Structure formats: C-alpha cells, structure tokens
Amino acid sequence: MIPLRRQFATLLLVLLAALWLAPRAHAASGAYEAELPADLATARDMCALVPCKDVFPGATHFSERKGQPPYAEAYDNDSAQKKLLGYVMLSTDITDTPAYSGKPVVTLIGMDLKGHYVGVKVLKHSEPILLLGIPESALINFNNQYLGKSVQDTLEVGPSRPEENVIGLDAISGATVTVIAQNQVVTMSGAAVARQTGIIEPTVRDPARFLANGQRYDWAQLVQMGVAQRLLVKPEQVGLPRGPEPFIELWFGDLNHPDLGRSLLGERGFENLRSRLQPQESAFFVIRTGGVESFKGSGFVRGGIYDRVQVKQGADSFTFRDLDSYNLYGLEAAGAPRYSESAIFVVRSAAFSAAFPWKLAFLGNRVDRATGHRSFAVFESKYWLPANLLDGGRPKVVEPDAPWVRVWKTQAVSIALFALVLLAVTVVYAYREKLTRLSTHKNKWPVNAFKYSFWAISMLWVGFGLMAQPSITQVLTWFHSLLFQWTWSLFLSDPFIFLFWIFIIVTVFLFGRGLFCGWMCPFGSLQESIYKVARFVGLGRFQTKLPQKWHDRLKWLKYAIFFGLLVVSMFSMGLAEKLAEVEPFKTTFLVGISNRAWPYALFVAVILGVSIFIERPYCKYVCPLGASLAMPSTFRWFGLKRKQDCNSCKACAVGCGAQAIDADGRIDHRECLHCLDCMILYTDTKGCPPLAKERKRREKDGLEITPIGANGYFIPIHPATSFTEQISAKAKNGPDPRMPTDPVAPFHKAGESRLRWILMELRDHFWPWSTDGWRSQRALQVAGFSLAVAATVAWVMTALGSLSSAAIIGWWFGWSVYEVLIRLSGRRYVKDGVWWRGNYRAASVMDMLSYVGFKNLLIGATLFLALKALGLLNL
Numbered sequence: 001m002i003p004l005r006r007q008f009a010t011l012l013l014v015l016l017a018a019l020w021l022a023p024r025a026h027a028a029s030g031a032y033e034a035e036l037p038a039d040l041a042t043a044r045d046m047c048a049l050v051p052c053k054d055v056f057p058g059a060t061h062f063s064e065r066k067g068q069p070p071y072a073e074a075y076d077n078d079s080a081q082k083k084l085l086g087y088v089m090l091s092t093d094i095t096d097t098p099a100y101s102g103k104p105v106v107t108l109i110g111m112d113l114k115g116h117y118v119g120v121k122v123l124k125h126s127e128p129i130l131l132l133g134i135p136e137s138a139l140i141n142f143n144n145q146y147l148g149k150s151v152q153d154t155l156e157v158g159p160s161r162p163e164e165n166v167i168g169l170d171a172i173s174g175a176t177v178t179v180i181a182q183n184q185v186v187t188m189s190g191a192a193v194a195r196q197t198g199i200i201e202p203t204v205r206d207p208a209r210f211l212a213n214g215q216r217y218d219w220a221q222l223v224q225m226g227v228a229q230r231l232l233v234k235p236e237q238v239g240l241p242r243g244p245e246p247f248i249e250l251w252f253g254d255l256n257h258p259d260l261g262r263s264l265l266g267e268r269g270f271e272n273l274r275s276r277l278q279p280q281e282s283a284f285f286v287i288r289t290g291g292v293e294s295f296k297g298s299g300f301v302r303g304g305i306y307d308r309v310q311v312k313q314g315a316d317s318f319t320f321r322d323l324d325s326y327n328l329y330g331l332e333a334a335g336a337p338r339y340s341e342s343a344i345f346v347v348r349s350a351a352f353s354a355a356f357p358w359k360l361a362f363l364g365n366r367v368d369r370a371t372g373h374r375s376f377a378v379f380e381s382k383y384w385l386p387a388n389l390l391d392g393g394r395p396k397v398v399e400p401d402a403p404w405v406r407v408w409k410t411q412a413v414s415i416a417l418f419a420l421v422l423l424a425v426t427v428v429y430a431y432r433e434k435l436t437r438l439s440t441h442k443n444k445w446p447v448n449a450f451k452y453s454f455w456a457i458s459m460l461w462v463g464f465g466l467m468a469q470p471s472i473t474q475v476l477t478w479f480h481s482l483l484f485q486w487t488w489s490l491f492l493s494d495p496f497i498f499l500f501w502i503f504i505i506v507t508v509f510l511f512g513r514g515l516f517c518g519w520m521c522p523f524g525s526l527q528e529s530i531y532k533v534a535r536f537v538g539l540g541r542f543q544t545k546l547p548q549k550w551h552d553r554l555k556w557l558k559y560a561i562f563f564g565l566l567v568v569s570m571f572s573m574g575l576a577e578k579l580a581e582v583e584p585f586k587t588t589f590l591v592g593i594s595n596r597a598w599p600y601a602l603f604v605a606v607i608l609g610v611s612i613f614i615e616r617p618y619c620k621y622v623c624p625l626g627a628s629l630a631m632p633s634t635f636r637w638f639g640l641k642r643k644q645d646c647n648s649c650k651a652c653a654v655g656c657g658a659q660a661i662d663a664d665g666r667i668d669h670r671e672c673l674h675c676l677d678c679m680i681l682y683t684d685t686k687g688c689p690p691l692a693k694e695r696k697r698r699e700k701d702g703l704e705i706t707p708i709g710a711n712g713y714f715i716p717i718h719p720a721t722s723f724t725e726q727i728s729a730k731a732k733n734g735p736d737p738r739m740p741t742d743p744v745a746p747f748h749k750a751g752e753s754r755l756r757w758i759l760m761e762l763r764d765h766f767w768p769w770s771t772d773g774w775r776s777q778r779a780l781q782v783a784g785f786s787l788a789v790a791a792t793v794a795w796v797m798t799a800l801g802s803l804s805s806a807a808i809i810g811w812w813f814g815w816s817v818y819e820v821l822i823r824l825s826g827r828r829y830v831k832d833g834v835w836w837r838g839n840y841r842a843a844s845v846m847d848m849l850s851y852v853g854f855k856n857l858l859i860g861a862t863l864f865l866a867l868k869a870l871g872l873l874n875l
Contacts, residue, residue, distance in 0.1 A: 030136045033574060034124040036106065041092070041365050047072050052088045055110035055119025059085050068305050068319030068363075069094040071193045074110065086112035087193050094189045096377055099181040100477070100490065101126040101573065107143075107182070109189050115199040117146040120186060128473065128577025129175050134591055138172045142179055143186075145169050151190035152200060157183050157403075158410045177493040180403045191315055203316055207280070208355035209391040212258040219335035227260055227389075228253040231360055231381035233291070238377065239367030242801035242872075248362065249290030251337065252381075255283040255344065256354045257389055266332035273344065276326070280350040284311075285328055286360070287339035294341060295362060311347060312380070313358040318347050355395055357384035404492040415495050418466065422503040422520075425454050429507075429515050429674070433641075436679040437708070441687030447676050455525035463522025468496035469585040470504065470521070472562065472624040476569045476576055479857075504629065512633035514674030517619060517626050518658075523585055524619050524673075527611040534612040543613050551659045554621045555671060559846075562627035570809060582622065615657040619673065630670035634850040637834045640667055640674070641682055643712035644727050645690040647734035652678035665737035670846065683708040694726050741842040744829040757838075764827065765855060768819050773826020784822040791815040795863060799872045805864075816856045820848050 037049040046052070047062035052072060056062075059074035061082060066073065071089040075082040091107040099105050103126040110119035120143035122136075130136055146169075149155060153167050157180050160168035171179050194200040222228035231250040236242045255261045261270040264285065273283060286309065288295055295308050306325065311318040328342040352358070359380045366377040387393040401409070408415060428435070428450045438446040462468050474497065481490070491498050507515045517524050535543060546554065561582055569576035584604045587593055593601040610617045619626055646652065646665030653661040656678065660671035667678070681688045685695045685708070694714055698705055706715040713723045724732075735742065752760060774781050794811040797803040803811075823843070830843040830851050843851070 031122045031125050032130065032136070033126055036124055040090070046070075046090060047088065050090070050108055050123060051121070052108065052110070055108045055121050056086060056088055057118065059088075059110075062088060065093075067193070067196045068307060068310060069192050069196075069317065071196070084113065086110060086118065087197060089189050089193050091185045091189045094192045095185055097181050097184050097188070098490070099125065099127055100175070100177040101128065102481075102490075105178070105182055105185060107185055107189070109186060111151065111190055111193065111199075113199070115151040115190070115194050117149055117151070117186070117190065120144070120146050125178075126574070127175065127178050128574050129178065129586075134172060134175055134586070135595075138175070139178075139182075142169070142172055142182065146186055151187070151194045155183060155187055156406055156410070158407065161410070176407075177490060180407065180493045184403055192317055195316060202349060202351035203314055205313075205351060205353035205356055206395065208256065208282075208353055208385075210257045210259075211389055211391045215259050217259070217263040217333065219331075219333045219337070222253065222260070222263065222333060225386055226383075227257075227385065229360070229381050229383050231362055231379060233293075233362060233364070233379045236801075237366070237379070238364055246291045247364075248288060248293040248295065250286055250288055250295060250360070250362065250381075251339075252284055252286045252360050252383070254354055254383070254385060255285055257385065259389070263333050264331055264336075269329075269332065273326070277346065278348070280348075282347045282352055282354050283326075283344055284347075284360075285331075285344050286342065287328070287331070287337075288341035289337045289339050293364075296341065296343065306345075308363055309345070310361040310363060311345075311352070311358055312361055313352055313356060316349075316351050317361075318349060318352060320345050324348060354385065355390055356397060357382060359383065402489060404489050404495075407493060408495050411495060414466070415499070418462070418468070418496055419499055421454075421457055421462075422499060425450075425515070425519055426503070426507060428454075429511065429519070432676055432679060436676055437683050439680045440684045441677075441681055444677070444680055447680065451519060451676075454519050455529055458520045458522045459525040459529060462496075462500075462520070463526070463589045466496050467589050468494075468500055469523060469589045470497065470500055470516075470625060471580070471583055471585055472565060472628060473577055473580050473583075474501065475625065475628045476565065476573065476580075479566070480569065480573070508629050508632050509635065510637050511674070512636040512639070512669040512672060513626060513629035514633075514669070514672045516629065517623075518673035518675060521619075523588060524616060526588070527608065527616045527618060530608055530611045531615045539612060543615070545614065545657075545659060548659060551620070557621050558623050558627040559630075561622065562624040565624055570806065580624070582624065584618070616673065620658060620671070631850040632854055633670050634830065634847055635835070635854070636669055639669055639833070640672065640676075640679055641712060642667065642737040643682070643690070644734075644736065644738075645731040646737040648728060648730045649689050651687070651689055652681055655681075664735045666735075666740050667737075668740060670850075682712050688712075690726065690728065690731075739832055739839075739841050741844060741847070744840045744842050746827075746829060746840055768822045768827060770826030773822060777822075777825035780821060780825055784818050787815055787818050799867055799870075801872065809860075812856065812860050816852055819856070820845075820852045823852065824848055 037043070040046070040049050043049055044064040046065050052062050052074065053059060056074045059076065061075040061078035063073040063075070065071065069089075070093050071087045074085045074088055076085055077083075087110070089109050089111070091109060092104055096104045105122055105127070106124040108119075108121045108123055109117065112118050122139060122143065125139070130139055146155070149167065154165055155167050155169055157169050157171050157176070160166060169179070169183060191200060195202060217225070217227075219228065228251055231248075231252065233247040233249075234242070235245075235247045238247055240247065253260065253264065255264060255270070255273060258270070261273065264270075265273060277283060286295060296306055306320045306322075309320065324346045326344040326346070328344045359382050362379045364377050364379065384394065432447075435447045435450070478491075478501075491501075503520075504516050519525075531543070534540070545551070565576050565579055568579060581600070584600075584607055587596045587600040587604050593604060607618045607622075642665060649665065653663075653665065657675060658671055658673040660668045660673070661678065662668065683691075685691045685705070691708070691712075691714070695705060697703075698714070704717050706717060709715045709723065711723060713726045716723055746760075746764075769781055769785065791811050791814070794803055794808050798805070798808045824845065828843050828848070829840045830847045831837075832839045832841045
C-alpha cells in the first residue's frame with residue numbers, strides 16, 4: 001500500500017504545480033494592478049491618457065477636465081458645431097472608497113445628458129479574488145448592469161425592493177465586498193457630476209437662524225467650542241517620508257454667526273464682509289498654520305478654480321473660483337495662531353446652510369512609495385455649529401445608511417437564521433457529554449443525528465447557498481488589517497463570513513478547531529459526506545487510512561503551506577492569493593467547477609475522489625485554513641476526556657478517522673476533528689475495553705453495575721473503595737493520556753502568592769531566558785539576548801520613522817523564530833486548558849511555535865495599533 005500513497009502524494013504535487021502554472025498567462029493580463037499613466041491624476045487632458053471612447057459610445061471628442069470634482073465633456077465631433085453628448089469621469093477624481101484589498105477600484109464612467117450611465121470600465125483594481133478565483137469578466141458583467149440606469153435611481157447590491165424604489169444589482173458570488181464598494185464608487189461619482197451639471201436638482205436646506213448674544217470669544221474658547229476646527233495632513237499620509245513638519249495644517253471656521261464673525265474679524269471686518277454677501281450666501285475662513293503645501297494650489301490662476309479645497313454638505317460639493325474668495329488680512333481673536341496663507345471663501349449656493357453639518361475637504365495626491373504612482377486622496381474634517389448658537393438648536397439630520405448596514409437590513413432573515421445555526425451547533429456541542437452518554441459504539445445516533453444535520457446545513461445551505469465558505473485569504477486579510485489598517489465596514493460588508501469568523505474565533509479557543517472543521521466547514525462536510533455515502537453503498541472494504549508514520553509526516557504539509565502563504569502575503573497579497581488556489585473552496589462553492597479552467601476542476605475532482613477511500617484527506621494534509629486554526633487550538637480551554645487506561649488500550653485510536661490519537665492514547669487537539677467517537681467509547685460499558693472488562697467482572701461476581709463517573713470508570717460500589725483498582729497495572733505505569741504531553745510544574749511558581757504568581761506569569765511571557773538554558777545553550781541565549789536588543793531598537797526606530805513597517809515585521813519575525821529556540825532550550829513548557837490556571841505541560845516544537853507565534857502576533861499588533869494611534873507608524 002505504501003507505493004500507492006507515494007503515487008497519491010506525487011499526483012497531488014503535480015496537480016498543484018499545474019494549478020499554479022496553467023492560468024499564469026491569463027492572470028497576468030486584465031486590470032489587476034494595471035499600470036496607469038503617472039500623470040493621470042493631474043493631466044488636464046484626461047481622455048488622452050485613458051480610453052474615454054470605451055465608456056461613451058458615439059463620442060469622438062472630449063474636453064479637458066472641468067469642474068470640481070473634475071469631469072470631461074463628451075462631444076460627437078471636434079468642429080465648431082459639435083454637440084454635447086454627456087460626461088466622462090474618473091472615479092478616483094471623486095472618491096477613494098477602498099474595496100476588499102484596501103485600495104480603490106479605478107473606474108472610468110460615462111453618463112449622458114439625462115444622467116443615464118452609458119459605460120463603465122475598470123482601469124485598475126487590486127482585488128486578488130478577481131485575479132484567479134473569479135474571472136474579471138464577472139466584474140465586467142456586474143458593471144454592465146449600470147447601463148441605462150439613472151444617477152437618480154437608488155441602486156443597491158442585492159434584490160430589488162420596488163416598494164422602496166430600490167433597484168437591485170446582482171452581486172458577484174464570493175466578491176460581495178468588492179461589488180458593494182464598486183456600487184458606492186459608481187453612484188457617488190455619477191451623482192457628484194450630475195449635481196455640478198444640473199442633472200440633479202440641488203438639495204434645499206433651511207437657512208440658519210442664529211442665536212447671538214453679543215459675546216466675544218478668544219481663540220482658545222473658539223477651539224474648545226469646536227467652532228475653530230483643524231485639518232491636519234501628515235507627510236506619510238501622502239506617501240512622503242515622515243518628518244517633524246506636517247504636509248499641511250489648516251484651521252477653519254464659520255464667519256456667518258454674528259458672535260463668531262465679530263470675534264474673528266472684529267466689528268468693522270465682519271460688517272464689511274456682510275455687506276459683500278447676498279442673503280443666501282455663507283462665508284468661512286481658512287488659514288494655513290503649518291506645512292509648505294498651499295491650500296490654494298500652485299497652479300491657481302485668475303478666473304480659475306481653487307482645486308485644493310472643497311466644502312461638502314450631505315451629497316453636495318461646493319467648489320470656489322477666485323470671485324468666491326476674499327483676502328483675510330488678520331484674525332482679531334486673542335491668541336489666534338500665526339499663519340502663512342489665508343482666505344475667506346464664500347458659498348454662493350442656496351443649497352448650503354450653515355445650520356447643518358459640513359466638511360472641509362483638502363484634495364491632494366498620494367504617492368505610492370513603492371511604484372511612484374500618484375492616486376487621488378481626500379482629507380476631510382467635520383464641522384457643525386454648536387446647538388447653543390442656533391435658534392431652536394441643531395436641525396435633525398438623517399444620514400443615509402452605510403452600505404454594510406443596508407446589506408444587513410436586506411438580508412436580516414437569512415442572517416438571523418445563520419446566527420441561530422451557529423448558536424445551535426455551539427450549544428449542542430457544549431452538551432456533548434450528555435449526548436455521548438446516550439450513545440454506544442453500535443448506536444451513535446444521539447450524536448450523529450445532530451452532526452449529520454449540521455453537515456447537511458453547512459454543505460448545502462452555507463456552502464452552495466450562502467457561499468459562506470471561510471478561506472485562508474480571509475485569515476491573511478485579517479492579519480494585514482490587524483497590523484496595518486483595521487476597517488470594520490470592510491468586514492461587516494459580508495455578514496455571513498463576519499458571523500462565521502466570530503463563531504470560529506470563539507469556538508477555537510473554547511474547544512479547538514474541531515467544531516468548525518469537523519462540524520461546520522462546508523468543504524469538510526462535503527468530503528465527510530462522500531466518505532460516509534461510499535461506505536453505505538458498499539465501498540467500505542476499499543476504504544483505508546494512511547500508515548501512521550506517513551500520516552505523521554504528511555500532516556505537517558498544511559502547516560508549511562500556511563506559513564508559506566503568510567510569508568508571501570507580507571510581500572505580495574496578489575501572489576499569496578494565487579498560491580491560495582491550493583484551496584478548492586472557490587471552485588467548489590463560489591465559482592463552480594464548470595466556470596473554471598480544467599486544472600481547478602481536476603484538483604477538486606481528485607480531492608473528492610480520494611475522499612471516497614480516505615477520510616477527509618484535504619483537511620488532514622493540505623488545508624492551510626485548518627493549519628491556521630490548529631495553532632491556537634493548542635490553547636483551547638476544554639478538551640476531550642481521556643482515562644488512564646487509554647495509554648494501553650487502542651480502541652479509540654483504531655477508530656479515529658482523523659488519526660489524532662497517538663500510541664500513548666493522547667489526543668492531538670490540533671488534528672482532532674471532534675467526531676466524538678472516542679467520547680462515546682469513554683462511557684460505553686460494552687465498547688470501551690477497560691469498562692467492558694470491569695462490567696464482566698462485576699456481572700460474574702454478582703456485583704452492582706454502578707454508573708460511569710466523570711473520570712471514565714465505574715463509580716466504586718463502596719465509597720471508601722478507590723476507582724484506581726479498576727486501572728490495569730500496565731496503564732498505571734504508563735504516561736498520563738489526559739494531557740497532550742507530560743505535566744510540568746515550573747519550580748519558580750511553586751507555592752507563590754497570587755500577586756507573585758501573576759508577576760512570574762508576566763515574566764514568563766516577556767522574558768524567555770532561563771538558568772537552565774544559560775547552562776545548556778549559553779551561546780544561543782547570548783545571541784538571543786543580542787537579537788532581542790536589536791528588535792527593541794528596531795521598534796524604537798519604527799516609532800521615530802526611521803524604519804518601515806515591512807522592515808519591523810521582518811525583525812519581529814526573526815526574533816520570534818529565535819525566541820522559539822531559546823524557550824526550547826530552557827523554558828520548554830506551555831499552559832494547558834484555561835489560561836488563569838497553572839496546568840503546565842512539556843512543550844513540543846509545534847506547541848512552542850504556536851505559543852510564540854500567537855503571543856508575538858498579539859504584541860506586534862498592539863504595538864502597531866499604538867504607533868498608528870500616535871501617528872508614528874510609517875506605512
């Protein structure tokens with residue numbers, strides 16, 4: 001049989017190679033990370049750089065950029081009698097809404113004179129899911145849904161709701177977050193240009209009614225009240241090296257309220273300003289107090305537009321020409337800061353009201369430090385007059401729901417049912433001991449009725465229906481978000497995956513990976529169902545297991561794949577996504593076998609075919625998602641029960657499909673898939689050999705058959721009798737199978753007070769060196785200390801802006817590897833069970849890798865978030 005296993009392993013590697021090589025040429029084409037013209041963000045003639053004709057059929061001539069935000073006019077020809085057909089806009093000129101990758105989808109949009117979309121073309125995206133997992137044609141088909149629809153329509157991803165005048169757009173299976181972001185980009189861009197060109201009527205807001213009492217305020221009071229606001233842009237936010245000076249620092253505020261206007265401009269200055277304004281016009285001031293960048297723009301000319309500043313109120317945007325600004329010669333408020341640039345801007349539209357909230361936007365470009373490419377960036381600061389300055393207080397403002405909120409509302413019933421399923425499986429598993437006591441090795445239905453039901457639900461409804469199969473790519477995305485930029489709205493946009501991951505995180509730390517992998521993983525359930533059905537139809541005689549020695553070698557493959565993907569993702573998420581095609585989930589549930597190239601379909605077919613003969617081969621040997629969950633399973637709070645006789649009895653190990661029970665009867669919870677067969681035998685008086693032996697002895701001697709206690713043995717007939725007499729002599733002298741490894745009692749914690757014990761606990765986590773390690777591996781300990789100092793210096797350099805985030809990750813990874821070696825040489829133990837107890841055991845290499853990796857991930861993420869909160873992280 002061994003040659004057959006070798007052939008299977010060889011075939012698997014060949015298939016993985018084919019899976020990687022076959023689509024490379026196709027993946028390299030398309031809009032994924034396409035190189036755009038370097039000056040696209042600033043060039044006046046936008047349509048000379050991008051294919052505007054592709055999004056406006058019939059147009060042959062296009063104007064230079066106009067307006068703010070900018071757009072180009074589309075004409076039928078370039079003669080004097082040319083006819084205006086509509087408008088073309090570049091999405092990143094208007095919004096930088098990020099998609100799932102954290103980067104915007106650069107989109108070119110065409111709109112006719114009535115506000116109907118006539119063309120949508122993606123020029124560049126960074127969505128790895130659209131690189132291999134889902135063809136770009138799916139995004140093209142999604143964008144085609146906008147054609148003929150109006151900017152005045154309410155467009156949402158999901159089903160139409162005629163009673164609410166909502167037009168639904170069909171999503172892309174497996175790319176929900178991407179298309180939600182794309183819908184926001186298209187609708188926001190179209191509406192912004194439509195308002196400028198008069199297609200959409202401006203919003204009518206009630207004019208402000210001020211409550212004035214003649215009080216004068218100094219600058220400190222104005223800042224404290226929030227009527228003088230700051231907008232700060234740091235160099236690193238625009239891709240420049242971090243320095244002590246900001247890129248630009250602006251202060252701005254309202255000049256319409258009499259008390260504020262007189263406080264800032266003085267009596268004469270305020271009256272002069274009011275004499276120059278019409279009743280429906282509003283004014284505000286802007287001063288630059290720091291930075292070398294101009295808010296007026298270096299290219300500003302008389303009669304031109306101030307292209308660096310903009311006021312936004314609701315869905316309306318207001319831009320300014322030179323006639324909309326006046327000189328600001330000074331601020332009269334005591335304590336006002338010195339400034340190097342100033343202006344008074346006037347909003348001349350009646351749609352603006354100083355009583356409602358508004359935002360000052362500074363428009364700029366962000367430079368990608370890796371490629372040098374520029375992209376559109378908007379930096380905003382909110383402003384709203386306090387209620388005590390307005391007659392009647394602040395008006396009631398109803399903000400539209402965020403896209404993710406609309407998703408949750410429209411799918412509320414399905415989301416609630418899904419949450420109930422996750423809660424149900426957790427509750428059922430929590431009562432596993434009661435269910436297993438009702439079962440026997442010949443009648444497992446008290447357990448299997450629930451288990452098989454959840455398999456069917458996860459496979460048919462969750463997998464094929466909701467397409468909510470968790471993936472290693474989500475682990476990588478969460479990892480990067482935790483370190484770099486956490487955005488709740490990004491993850492909330494896919495409610496089923498979001499809830500699934502809450503379930504996974506909670507249950508992994510409670511019970512280990514087995515509840516998800518063994519009960520609720522759609523692809524795992526599919527494999528297991530095929531295996532069970534094959535046995536039912538008579539193929540059981542062909543079903544087998546890999547020899548234990550081969551299993552013990554091959555099970556490490558999934559960890560190697562996971563670590564490989566994690567390392568690659570730090571350099572290129574796109575490449576990591578391509579390599580993550582080692583997961584068959586997209587082909588099986590998200591895209592479908594018929595929609596993929598033959599290597600993908602063959603890969604899935606081989607895995608499911610092998611599943612007929614070997615139980616869950618993918619889960620046990622290949623799955624990087626399972627590996628990522630197995631590592632924190634090392635620290636699960638509650639494990640499956642073992643008794644002393646398990647070290648010599650092999651009944652459970654023989655029946656373990658996951659092959660997670662070793663020769664000493666110990667369960668490896670990183671590999672256990674929680675089928676609960678061993679728990680059924682644990683209390684089965686006919687199936688468990690030690691219990692069966694004791695039962696027969698009692699029956700022969702006419703003794704009472706008492707219930708099975710929590711320790712897995714018959715409760716003694718006489719209270720004074722110890723249950724240990726039921727343990728065989730061989731088992732008594734063997735290892736204790738109730739813990740994955742031998743118990744260890746760290747001498748330095750023995751007998752310490754609670755406070756002292758906590759201090760020792762902290763020292764254990766942060767100080768890996770030990771006396772034993774110093775004696776046995778002195779050179780290693782010294783080198784580790786030197787590397788720890790270097791890693792600490794690296795963190796300090798990162799805080800000072802001298803080291804990039806990628807460099808500190810490299811340093812931190814290197815230190816983590818060395819810490820594993822240091823601890824293995826001296827502090828070779830980890831905690832087992834709940835964290836606040838002192839159940840220590842000897843650590844294997846995998847135990848130590850899991851412990852150090854998880855601990856240092858949390859420490860690194862905390863430091864990243866702290867540096868980011870302080871504005872010190874150089875991303």
